[in-house]
Amino acid sequence: MLTIALHTLRTRWSTFLGTFVALSLGVALLAVMGLTLASSLDAPERRPERFATAPVVVQGQNTLSVPTAIGAHVSRETRKLTQPRAVPEATVATLRRLGTVVPDRSFPVRAEGGPHDLVGHPWSTAAFAPYEMTQGRAPRTADEVVVTGDWTRPGDRLRTDHGTVRVVGTVRSRGFETAVFHTDARAAELSPRSTQLVVEADARDVRAAVKGESVHVLTGSARRFADPDPDRDHKALTAMNALFGTAGGVTAFVSVFVVASTFAFAVAQRRREFGLLRTAGATPGQIRRTVCAEALLVGVLASATGCVLGSYAAPRLADRVVDVGLAPGWFTIGDSRWPYHMAFWTGLLVALLGVLAASWRAGRTGAAQALREASVDSRAMTWGRLLFGTGLLLTAAVTLAVALVTDPGELLHRKTYVSRPTLLITAIALLAPLLVGPLTRLFSWLPAQLPGAGGMLVRENATAAVRRTAAVAAPVLVTVALTGSLLGATATLNEARATETRERVTADFVVVPAATGTTGSDTETTGFDAQTLRKLRTIPGTTASATSPSAVFVLEDGVALIRSEARAAEAAPLAATADLPLAAGKVSDLDDGSIIVNEEWQRHTVGQTVDVWLGDGTRKSLRIAAVMTTGTGDNGVYVTPANAPGAPVDRVDVTLASGADPAVVAGELREAGGHVSTRDEWLRASHPGTDRTTWYGFLLVLGIALLYTGISLANTMVMATSDRVRDLTVLRLAGATRRQVLRLVGAEALTVVAVGGVLGLLVAGLNLAGMQSALSLLSVHAPIRIPWPELGAVTGACAVLAVAFSVASAAWVMRRGAVELAGTRE
Template sequence: MLTVALHALRTRWSTFLGTFVALSLGVALLSVMGLTLASSLDAPKRQPERFATAPVVVQGQNILSVPTSIGGHVSRETRTLAHPHAVPETTVSKLKRLGRVIPDRSFPVRAEGAPRDLIGHPWSTAAFAPYEITEGRAPRTRDEVVVTGDWTHPGDRLRTDHGTVRVVGTVPSRGFETAVFYSDARAAELSPQSTQLVVEAEAQDVREAVEGEAVHVLTGSARRLADPDPDRDREALTAMNALFGTAGGVTAFVSVFVVASTFAFSVAQRRREFGLLRTAGATPGQIRRTVCLEALLVGVLASATGCVLGAYGAPCLADRVVDVGLAPDWFTIGDSKWPYHMAFWTGLLVALLGVVAASWRAGRTSPAQALREASVDAGAMTRGRLLFGAGLLLTAAVTLALALISDPGELLHRKTYVSRPMLLITAVALLAPVLVRPLTRLLAWLPAHLPGAGGMLVRENASAGVRRTAAVAAPVLVTVALTGSLLGATATLNEAKATETRERTTADFVVVPTGNAGNADHGGHGGHGGHGGPAGNHGTTAPHAPTENPGFDARTLRNLRTIPGTTVSATSSSAVYVLEDGVALIRSEARAAEPAALAVTAALPLAAGQVSDLDDQSIIVNEEWERHTVGQTVDVWLGDGTRKSLRIAAVMTTGTGDNGVYVTPANAPGAHVDRVDVTLAAGADPAVVAGALREAGGHVLTRDQWLRAGNPGTDRTTRYGFLLVLGIALLYTGISLANTMLMAASDRVRDLAVLRLAGATRRQVLRLVGAEALTVVAVGGVLGLLVTGLNLAGMRSALGLLSVHAPVRIPWPELGAVTGACAVLAVVFSVAPAAWALRSGAMEPAGTRE
């Protein structure tokens, strides 16, 4: 059998070329994924940045720690507080006896023509990075600043939300922030509260001085916890691993798909060959072993090649993900060996999985049946294929129904709407032989009734060659279905979020701090982040160094509230924490607002209760909470860690996951007003009110401007991940189309020669071949649209159950682009072999060759 397998590989190399390339690329990507994961696991621990040379950093209480019990085992759950505590004055007094104390203050700065991520600090903290002045001098007065980087120079004036300032010095950027340093006095005015400070004293003395007090003493590498977003490396690597994990899963899935369809078509082509082997005495088991051995040989060669490609490709990809900001600057590929083993053996497994069904079918071939059916494409749908296809389709339906009944929000999670299409794609692909013939005849019905025989020949050829049509349509189905399902899911979720915001926002104007247009949250709670579905509402956030957002100052708020002819609702961002089932400490984003004004300026999606019932002893929750009945009492921890029992005044629907909770300002200590909604009274002039709002301070947006500015979009990691997944799918589609068309070309020589004998010109033959290719692509496209429709219908049903009534968004431009690309590939790789055969004279009518 080994001799037969080697002979088949040598003589039928074109048959196995597509499988070899597909497996090689799949193993290469798996190698890259494994090397990336291994490198991220071996990532160095981030060292302190802002306080690299500080002796000791003392932070106020910024962690909520709650005891939990799981199976009798008592532990503690911790979460970062939304509003960290300042270091108590009594503690500061003790520390001053030990040495110099330098308060740290961090606050956002917005300036015209400047980077958007400016952070303000007092100049005295610059020495701990350390920052050293390269041009100019240190700031001395309230209108002088020193900035990092080279985007401005000494002598320039900057118009900021804190007034016009003059740049008197610059320091080199250290990469982790774009800072603006004010004098210590001016920084204290802009950010009165200091949640952390530097103590120039011995660490042991500091610990003894603050023993028993609610502060954190940071020394050594722990000082990184005082840096801005200290866990950004871990979060970036986690997102990157999720991206490559998804790509690896799709690669394995599509690889099996391509290999299986290639071997199935190859076995169908070789029925005469297998029949002759059976006639010569080969047993069914020997035939199966021969086919499996061929796949094993191809798998070994392809896996080895893929590992080599992965070794060269991983560093290039690492450089790319660093360039686009998906990985930290220090990220490089290590020298781990296990990713190569994982990729190699996975490649072999994929090859064997892809050939199992084909080998079984090959072994069932009898000599007489093979010789009788060698020229007839019949029996393409086997009983096993029908059973598996129907079973997968039933599984998809049952799991969808269970999800809709038990947890509709699960269908909005990224991991769900990425994986569910694969189940449906496999089911539809297995059932393709049943669907191909009627669908082909339907699509070709009109061309077949036009004058001439071309349309009729296209219809009959495509519908008669079921195996060939199904083999070509399968990769098109994968690409179109993935494109429609993934991009359609994100577009539908974005539209649902936009619909929620539109229905919830009834104010005529929205005022935000100057320079913050479109950046404040739109839903009244958490912003529009990545598509996590309802789980995003009850998620947790990674701890990070506090950056105070001063929001509106008191004078501006007084001016806004005194404008005649308006109802003003000033709200602030906060959080509450609840312990569910005694085991999970959950953070929910919250908005603090006065109930009367909130009822006039917003339309909350209430399922029960009234906004007007909200008071200092109550809370508005959503249906995702464990307790969500009006009148019930819930124990919560407020944004500053204060524990309090609140009565449920009203309950909101779950929605897409942005319906957080509402409390009064008394239950959001430390929160700053960052949004003001304004509703006009009857008869008020909008133009006059808008002018008064601008004079009062802040950036004024109409309702429509506010909605446009906050139109939700797909986050960058998700976008890159989907582009990678769809790129892989399109690449495999090209490989599969090229391979299948080239394999089919030899079988079609006789058919096309008959057309030439019947009087068809070379151009007519090529047009016929191209038209057949387009018809088959159309079949795959329709099947892909069917899968897309089923997936998005499930998502639409979930949104309806979550009380979100938004339309389904099908990405028609992207679907048109990928279908067009598939059509071009199919036409090129079908017409090119036919043109070559015509050119070589293989299809010339008898008597015309020289």
């Protein structure tokens, strides 16, 4: 059998070329994914940046640690606080007796014509990076600053949101921030609250002095936790691994799909060949072993080739993800070997899985097939295919129904709406022989009514060769279904979130601070100062609701510490400027002893009491005043400002009183300070979009799907056309010109692509319908968003590929033999 398999590969190399290429690319991508994952697991430890030379950094309490218990096992869960606490004054006084104490202050700065990510610090902290002076001198007065980089120079005057300042010096940038250094006194005025400080003393003495206090003492590499966003590398690597993990999963699925489709079509084409082997005495088991041996040989060669390709592609892809900002600048591919083993054996397994069903069908070929001359597919739909297809379709329906009943929010998660389409795609692909016939007749009905035999021939050829039609339609189905499902899911979710915001915001104007930036160790929005807030609240003819971002933490069942985003607001102004999606209770009942929660909370009955930890770690028991619907997950909780200590006001919603002039009020709001938007302007500006990592991930997934579609179409078209020499010859002998034959072949390809496109659109529609049902159950009424432009582009690309490969292979076949057999001229 191995000898026969080797001879088959040599003589039918064009049949297996597409499978070889598809497997090679799949293994290469799996190797790249594995190498990326291995390199991220071996990532070097980040070094301190802002405090690289600081002896000791002392931080106020910035985490919440709560004991949890699972059975007899007791542990602690830790979460980062939204409002870190300052180092207590008594502790600061104790530390001053040990050595010099330098408070660190960080606040966002916005300068006309300057970078968007400016952050301010006191000059005394510049020595701990250390920053090196390149021009000028240190600041001495409140209106003098030193800046990093070369975007400005000494002598320039900058208009900032904190007033006009004069640049008196520049320091060399260290890459991790764009800083503006004020005098220590001016920095204290702009940012009175300091949550961390540097102590120039022995670390052991510092630890002994603060023993028992709620502070963190950072030394050595731990000083990196005092840097801006110390977890950014971890977040980037996690997002990157999720991206490549998704791409690897889709690659494995599409690889199996393409290989299975290719082998099934190849077996169907080789009925006479297998019949001759049966006539010569071959047993069904030998036939199956022959087909499996062919797949094994292709799998070994393709997997080895894929590993080599992966070793070359991984470093280049690593450079690319660093360039676009998806990975830290230090990220490189290591020398791990296990990703190659994983990719090789997975590729081999994919090849064997893809040929499994085809080998079983090949073994059932009878000796009488050797005498068969007809090319009409009499039993394209086998019982096994019907049972598996129906079973998968029922599985998809049942799992959807269970999710809608038990946890509809699960259907809105990315991992769910990325994986669920594969189930429906496989089911529809297995049932395709039942569907392609009626769809082909539908699409070719009108052309068949036109004068001439072209439309009728397209219809009859496509419906007679059901296996060929299904094999060509399958990769189109995959590409269109993935495009519609993935892009449609994100567009539908974004529209649902925009609908929630539109229904919730009833204010006439929304005012936000003019500047954003990096403060402390997180990226935050700067808050309004007290004077600006007072002006905004006292404008005649308006009701102003000032809200602050915060968070609350709740321990559910004693095992899970859950963080919920919160907004702090006064009840009466909030009720006048917003329409919260309440399921029970009233906004006006919110006070300092209560909270508004949503239906996702374990306890969500009005009047119940819940124990929570506030954003600064304070534990408190609050009564539930009202309950919001779950929505898309953006319905957090509401508390009063007393339960969000230290949270800066970052938004003021303003509602006009009856008779107030909108133009006059808008002018007064602008004079008070901040960026003023009308409701419509705010809604347009805040319309949710797809984050960059998700977008790159979808581009990668859809690029893989389209690449595999091209490979599959090329392979299937070449295989199919090579067996149509007699058909094309008969057409030429009947008087058809070469051009007419090629037009006929192209029209057949377009018809089959249309069938695959409709089946893919059906899968996407079913997936999006399930998502819309989940949104309706979560009290969000938003329309389905189908990405028509992207679907049109993908379907058009499939049509171009199908027509090009079918016409090219038909022209080649006729050039080699059909013209001579026909003996005619155009």
